[in-house]
Amino acid sequence: ELQVVILTGNATVETAIRALRDEACDYLLKPVEPTHLVRTLRLAEGRWRLRRTEHQLEMTQQVLRATFDASPLPIITYDREHRVTLWNPAAARLFGWTAAEAMQQVPPIVLTEDIDRDRALRAASLRGEMFVGIEAARRTRSGQRVDVRLTQAPLTDAEGRVTGLLALYEDITERRRIEEHLRESQRLDAVGRLAGGMAHDFNNLLAVIL
Numbered sequence: 001e002l003q004v005v006i007l008t009g010n011a012t013v014e015t016a017i018r019a020l021r022d023e024a025c026d027y028l029l030k031p032v033e034p035t036h037l038v039r040t041l042r043l044a045e046g047r048w049r050l051r052r053t054e055h056q057l058e059m060t061q062q063v064l065r066a067t068f069d070a071s072p073l074p075i076i077t078y079d080r081e082h083r084v085t086l087w088n089p090a091a092a093r094l095f096g097w098t099a100a101e102a103m104q105q106v107p108p109i110v111l112t113e114d115i116d117r118d119r120a121l122r123a124a125s126l127r128g129e130m131f132v133g134i135e136a137a138r139r140t141r142s143g144q145r146v147d148v149r150l151t152q153a154p155l156t157d158a159e160g161r162v163t164g165l166l167a168l169y170e171d172i173t174e175r176r177r178i179e180e181h182l183r184e185s186q187r188l189d190a191v192g193r194l195a196g197g198m199a200h201d202f203n204n205l206l207a208v209i210l
Contacts (some may be wrong), residue, residue, distance in 0.1 A: 074169040082106050094171055096141025109138045125154050125165040147173045
């Protein structure tokens with residue numbers, strides 16, 4: 001990217017303002033001392049690097065925001081007091097509260113049976129620990145139970161201090177139902193085979209007696 005510093009003997013306030021609006025890095029009036037020119041060029045380079053860094057940060061934030069909003073999995077971030085700081089659309093779909101309703105609130109999504117365990121996991125994450133694939137139970141706004149696989153990680157500031165945590169939830173309720181149905185089918189199949197074997201043995205015994 002070309003950086004422009006205007007060096008002129010005819011500058012007015014209006015032309016200087018127009019030059020800066022046209023994204024010139026700076027302007028100088030002739031005659032100019034070499035040291036002043038070098039200092040101006042260095043300042044111009046510093047401003048250019050700052051603009052480039054700001055642009056890269058803006059692009060990164062846009063990518064992260066798009067990823068957060070488009071994620072098919074619920075993502076929630078909390079502060080140290082477990083108040084919601086971010087709540088993505090997938091979280092709204094799963095739990096039933098909109099982002100506006102959830103923000104800065106402690107969401108009542110933890111089942112009574114899971115409160116102590118959830119408190120312990122949160123405390124560990126606030127000490128810097130990360131958990132992947134923890135199976136837990138949560139509830140929706142309507143009171144429906146949902147089984148989830150939880151991934152939880154600490155959030156830190158520029159100094160590395162933990163400021164909150166990020167939680168990602170995978171709804172495995174349907175998978176649990178299918179697994180339970182499969183187990184029940186296997187159990188009934190085993191019972192059927194056992195009953196069939198017993199009937200066969202019983203018939204053999206009757207044949208011997210008769």
